Amino acid sequence: MRVAFSSSISGQKLLQCNAPTSRADRAVGLRVCAIKDGAVLDRKLRVAVIGGGPSGACTAETLASGGVETFLIERKLDNCKPCGGAIPLCMVDEFNIPAEIIDRKVTKMKMISPSNREVDVGKTLSETEYIGMCRREVLDAYLRDRAKSNGATVYNGLFMRMEKDGPEGGYTVHFNSYEEGGKVGKPQSIKVDAVVGADGANSRVAKEIDAGEYDYAIAFQERIRIPDDKMAYYMDLAEMYVGDDVSPDFYGWVFPKYDHVAVGTGTVINKSGIKQYQQATRDRSKVKTEGGKIIRVEAHPIPEHPRPRRAQGRVALVGDAAGYVTKCSGEGIYFAAKSGRMCAEAIVAGSKNGTRMVSEQDLNVYLSKFDTKYWLTYKVLDILQKVFYRSNPAREAFVEMCESEYVQRMTFDSYLYKTVVPGNPLDDAKLAFDTLGSLLRGNALRQGAKTVSFGSKQPEKVAA
């Protein structure tokens, strides 16, 4: 028999609903009733955000500021995400990142070809333009704290699983809470109306909604503390190495951090060779990093494309969990933060500031806006990777092309401001001609003709 009751979490009164009948419900202590999409609520909409990286923190901040009762669950509050930590200027502006979060302002990017030809990129930057370099442990903690100060409840917990409470019901989210310390954690559950999966490349939320798999690259990185005189060289400079030795399909990097450099590389097509590519990246940068001490070794998957499904019911994926890293540059921080914010904005708008039940349709609004805004950026970078990272002659042509100030301006504008900048038709024609010349000189077209395909698809949208 079912009887009406009310309950509370963190002192918050919940709506009247049926008493828990199952053992699981009794353990949780309350139910979130079956409520139709769009129905008016007599409490705030409740959303759990799983994962407190840039995507989760930005989702939680926007939800909490928009009137939604928000629970952010992060397994490790001092998490040090393996990452180069490079962020574009638009991230600093749009997400109000304070100066102290940026370790280094890079204004010179050295592109280094397979034959060690060096081209300095950055000549076209104005005095106020730069690539921000940050440590993820610092950036993520700052964004999470900001979500908390805007009203999100932050739990230190490992999300385990969730279940749906009937066709129009909410979700019971189970996690191991580390709030009381200890390594094992204490099982805890909360009832929510919707869930945002921001739990990165190995997302458990994605598995829960059968979101499907994606191809991924494995990226390896060593953080190296180098002598002061060597660090001075990297003060405002980063390096990108290309060549079969450092990666068959990506690039090797040396990025400066606060008091050390991050040296790394990645690959999709030969993951078992990653250590050999890392050694080659170390060897190529050896003169400049000699005498350094390795202070951290880290590796992590990088998604190659969006998952086949990114929303189901009242559950949506954002950031790496959804698969939003660009090809060619391997950039994901901005897209993680942005997708989190866009998803939260759709929930806030759809629920009229947390006063109505949100629907799958609202989540599809987020997907459709994100795809419309960024599809071209992903597409262009995908093509660039296919054309220029496929053989050493093509990579030589790529580095040669970077000499052009026009190319530098276009590249930086696209990266820093996340717009595919329309060029000047005359300069575009000259660029096409020069590129073809570079490719022909390196005999690159013939070598890679069999492997290039321009047929990659637009990220799939979830059916309404």
Ligand SMILES: Cc1cc2nc3c(=O)[nH]c(=O)nc-3n(C[C@H](O)[C@H](O)[C@H](O)COP(=O)(O)OP(=O)(O)OC[C@H]3O[C@@H](n4cnc5c(N)ncnc54)[C@H](O)[C@@H]3O)c2cc1C
């Ligand atoms: C080596 C490397 C270098 C990179 N360099 C750059 C770069 O220079 N610039 C750039 O823009 N991008 C870079 N990227 C990509 C970038 O790191 C990601 O795109 C970005 O971190 C995605 O953010 P996110 O919040 O979606 O996921 P993540 O940053 O992965 O955050 C996920 C969070 O969820 C938590 N979590 C996971 N599972 C659970 C669970 N079950 N319960 C609770 N919490 C959980 C994790 O602890 C983590 O804090 C790099 C990636 C790698 C691997």
